[in-house]
Amino acid sequence: MRRTVWGAGLAFAMGVLLIAAGSRLERGVPEWVLVVPLGVACAGVLVRRRAPVVCLGLGVVAVGLDAVVGPSLGTVLVFTDNLYAAALYGPARLARGLLMVTAVLAIGAGAGAGFWAADWRLPAVIGVQASLVLVTPVLTALLIREQRDRAAVERVRAEQVARLAELDRRAAIAAERTRMARELHDLIANHFSAIAIQSTAALSRTDLDAGTVRKIMESVRENSVEGLAEMRTIIGLLREEDALPGSGDEERPGGEAVRLRLAEVEVLVERVVAAGMAGSLRVEGTVREVPAAVDLAGYRIVQEALTNALKHGESPVEVVVSYEVGRVVLRVWNAAGGERRALPGAGAGLVGMRERAALVGGSFEAGPSPAGPSEAGPSEAGPGWEVVAVLPTEERSPAAAEGMSGLSSQVVGLVFPRGAAS
Template identity: 90%
Template structure:
């Protein structure tokens, strides 16, 4: 540590003090002094004291100023000499630049008063008011100029320090935002993949269980079940490949990507989801109320995913029959999924986040979501479970449901809104 301290600013300071002392001695030897009949070596003493202040200008600026004042006082008694006065200007400069802020402001006031007083005193003492201007200017050059210069440098240094701290804070916040955005996108990817896989593989699991648990099935029925299993597997893999292809795209445009039409999921296609549930062994029906119309792409996708997750939950945890109703109302579209419930729970695992995911999907497009037991299930059944989502058909500002300031990149565009099933 000592070696590093010496190799740093201290070496330059020592060289500067030595150079100042050498120049001062040359000035004294050259006659740049007021001769009062004292030996020249006596004038070197105050010069050495002022140069000692140069040695501690950074570590102890107040001490440097004190040594400079003492040196100028001694020099005034035995000289004065130009070399000591010049070194004293550095003592003033260092005290203003490296000392406390209050000391810097005080030095400006004190040196200004001293410069005016010196000029006025010289003019009064010599009875020549021309000396007022001459001595006043000289005193200002020696006293006020170093202080003003140091104040300007100090202000620039402090401003640079503030800007440096601000830049570090901005960089730190940018890194936090980046990490939050990555975490949010990873969460969205996981939810989207979950919604995609859960529907297909839940049907596969139920159909496989039925085929394995029944020994009295004829080959035709078994073949039909296996065809349905294969269809769900192929469709699930196809959708997964499409999404993975989107994730691998380097170009992130305005949400319009090549191949995006292949995965454009719409409310008009929800009958396919009901057909899958029926193919899995449940009784199901769907109907549309009101005039069908185009809705925003985000609402289209959110509605499709909500219906998909609700039907998947009915397949995994509910009983037949299941009913889907899509109602196009003024300013909104209402989705209702009702299914019967039974005493027996299906032994299919779930992550327990389905309702949370559907609620988040509805909130993202400015809609509402409710789910819970219903006193009247689908026609022909008793009490059941009902999921109701009301989504606006006009563009609205989405409600932020997670993360820092709703951060999102365009890596997934409209194809990956927030939300997941169970």
């Protein structure tokens, strides 16, 4: 506002100096009369930003009065600023209209001067002068207005790009947090579920001898150490800048990189048996190499299904790994409905298993099942809960498949009686 007042005052002072210097047409009126239209035009300068339409109106009035008593050069120059401000700060429709009106007035002024003077040189001079006074300020304002609007559009676009980048960053962070939570859950839930079950059994039995208690405590210690080692492993991977999370390779405390494989689910079944449940593993079909992602997903799904069986299920537990054409089918069944006390859970296990299957393009189902996949039939197995995951695989070459045909329909029996841990 202060700059506007200083500008209006400077314009008025320069106009007065021009009037005093004789930059006007003599009409026989006192010089102070010419100051009145100059003051009206300068009043328009005061409101050029806040009220551009009023600024234009004051300028038109000032030029009209100046044409009657003058005209004077100072008032005409200030009027050019009135036009410029109205076209720059006023509505867009007003700016376009001013360009058309001023162009028509400039052409009309030149044509009128030529008609009345009957001289072809006069229209050119008058037309150029009228264009400089009328068209040039409006055209300059339109160009600046276009650049300003374009800059505003680019600024909005940059803000939108920044917002999208922030949304992408937040989505990536959320996805990574979900993956880390899933990995941590799968790593330690199996071990600590076994610890909880074994310690509960030891505390609830008062008739156990020292040897049995020692075996239970040894199993508890083993699960604790393994759980702590796997926790340290994933923390170490998170701290490494070049680590590739989710690749299926993990580093043991000794520094050796180990890939989690479906072929190692036997160890998971042994842990369940060590926790006091009867368990069995059966491998069907032609055993073959599968992609690392499928190996990791299958291993984790079996691990989590067995953890849920420990926490919520009954004996027996049956695991079947079927190598079929183009896929691997995993089935984990456990009995249900007994007096076994279920351990508390957060409900993240089923969600994590479904996510792992989806990440490799597979499917996942879990729900009540009348009987297990064993050959015993419903009468012996009884009702229970079954987890089924179908994971697509990349088929090996015919030569490699033929070389492993001796492993077709291999059955790994790990049937242990209930209570083996004790």
